[in-house]
Amino acid sequence: QVQLVESGGGLVQAGGSLRLSCAYSGRAISTYYMGWFRQAPGKEREFVTSVDWSGRGTQYADSVKGRFTISREHTQNTVYLQMDNLKPEDTAVYYCAATQRVSDNSPRAYGYWGQGTQVTVSS
Numbered sequence: 001q002v003q004l005v006e007s008g009g010g011l012v013q014a015g016g017s018l019r020l021s022c023a024y025s026g027r028a029i030s031t032y033y034m035g036w037f038r039q040a041p042g043k044e045r046e047f048v049t050s051v052d053w054s055g056r057g058t059q060y061a062d063s064v065k066g067r068f069t070i071s072r073e074h075t076q077n078t079v080y081l082q083m084d085n086l087k088p089e090d091t092a093v094y095y096c097a098a099t100q101r102v103s104d105n106s107p108r109a110y111g112y113w114g115q116g117t118q119v120t121v122s123s
Contacts, residue, residue, distance in 0.1 A: 079096060
């Protein structure tokens, strides 16, 4: 059974940084695509970034390109999201997700989800 546990959220001022972690476990999950999504109050869940099993294939939403970096460490079974130059509009609950094969960057393409971690950016 796949399990995902996020950590690292919190309150930060605009321009600051946070690093989120997602510890994953389960059979063969090291071969899965891993993604980060976020959901702000009153809005739909949206794609932020993803990484393939190798760690070299990454995708980013336009809104976070150049500011966020996804990485995965197989020896620790963890995916990281380094968030720099944070903006108030980055405020949301951030979710880690996993899928065996990815068809697109929509939430429905991912079958496994963590419980989410709150990120709040003050102006």
